[in-house]
Amino acid sequence: METVIRTKDLTKRFGDFVAVDKITFEVQKGEIFGFLGANGAGKTTAMRMLCGLSRPTSGEAMVAGIDVYHKPEDIKKNIGYMSQKFSLYEDLTVLENIKFYAGIYGLTDKQIKDKSDELVEKLGLQSQAKVLVKLLPLGWRQKLAFSVAIVHEPKVVFLDEPTGGVDPSTRKQFWDMIYDASERGITIFVTTHYLDEAEYCDRICIMVDGKIKALDTPFQLKQNFKADNITEVFYQLARTAKRGDD
């Protein structure tokens, strides 16, 4: 197995506040790696460091074989990112957004054309291809944003609470897209606080107060904590949190 993400004692401090406290883990190629934690547990900060958006205070991290600390710019060709904030251009159409991101990731004209046809068809957006993104319902926008985040077939895609505010059936479709990408060999790194979604992951990592408190497959975690589901596991761990829910 090829290791796509590897961190060792990765830490981020904001003044006295330690947002991420010496986290160490590895993620394998094609894996769906779930990152769980209460608000303020440090999930987003950890993810931003791995994307090269935030400089680590100390520790090591490699993404797609590249050092995050020293070469954050080199990582960017190899990753996709979808933030909590909606990140497509609302005043551009569906097709224009796909073509724009495909273009800045350096796809050729032919690839751009093939890719946009393929995506529009897969998303069932044929009739909406020329509609401004701001006019699409949220669920569709999120699916589109995910497709755009992997338009360049990156090695890893980072998803920061991608299904926030999305209805259950669209969430299900969203996860189908995630499985599909994972089968193509794209490693998925996803944060969420929908605990039922955690069950869909190959492995999950639960963060509490900036530290990793548990890291295993959903099955193994349930066994270890003698719990029926991940929600229970999560509550057992979250109870130990000292940081307030912000």
Added chain:
Amino acid sequence: MRTLKFLLQKEFRQIFRNKNILRMMFMVPVIQLIILPQAANYTIKNINIAVVDLDRSSYSSKLVNKVLSSGYFKLAEFSHTYKEAYHLIENDKADIVIEIPQGFEHNLEREGNQKISLSVDAINGVKASVGSAYLTRIIQDFNGQIRLDWVQPSMMNQMPTIDVASSNWYNPNLSYYLFMVPGILVLLVTMIGGNMTAQNIVIEKESGTIEQINVTPVKKYQFILGKLIPFWLLGVIIFTLGLTIARVVYGIIPLGSIALLYLFVSVYLIAIMGFGLLISTYSETPMQANSLIFFFLQIFNMMGGLYTPIDSMPAWARVITDVIPISYFIKVMRMIVIKGSHFHDIIPHILIVLLMGVILNTWAIINYRKTT
């Protein structure tokens, strides 16, 4: 360069889809250039004058007629006493009182001199000083006339008088528009160029799309060029629109080379957009950017030499005008449009503005961070 092509394509699409930007681009120059120069006019007319003529002689009425027929003054009232006239000033009905004392004609003929009193309401300083200057000039003129009346018969007795004849170069009719319109156009290009650039980037910050760009391989300089080029073009278009309005509405045709004007505006836009860019790197929300821009525009407006001559500012203020790009543009604009200056006359100005452009843009690029 392929990346830049995609960035530009995206930017132009967004601009032409945004009705507000288009409105701002066309309405603002048209309205401002047509309305502002008419209102911000230094030619002062309709100064209300109260006349207290205690002499009621032929000379005194000659003088009063001369004043009232000059076109600058409007008679508020003929008052019988100074006190009465002073009331008019108090009640805002008169701006100036001219009091011709009793024995005006008598003293003038017998003794060869006579004093006249002018009282001026100086709340509006400009009106007061311009008004009393006009009046003094008219009285001097009157003085010269009567002197001539007396002297002419005896050609022998020549009184030496110095007559100052001034000719106004470059703007012979002292046309206020010729002075103001090019300046206001500069202000407009500055406002729109700086503001649109700053707003645009901050809006991307707020909506989160800039973060998405930051995780792509797009380089800082590519992103910034992708922003600067479209707004640079818009700036040139607005400038063209402004020149057209100046020509059609005010009949102002630049005396110097139009190509030279465009050369300067090209360089100037780079500097002012670098400034907008810098503001955007220091603000997180459009509101913050707005406040900063508003603050600086006030300074540009008052200290750029548009309304008040830079030479009459105190030394410390002149230092400020030296470091704000707009003062160079206003100077060069007037040089080329009114005076017909040539390339070699404006070389120092171009070089300074170019230097400012380099400094502002470098600063902005350094300060724009993809990583926090």
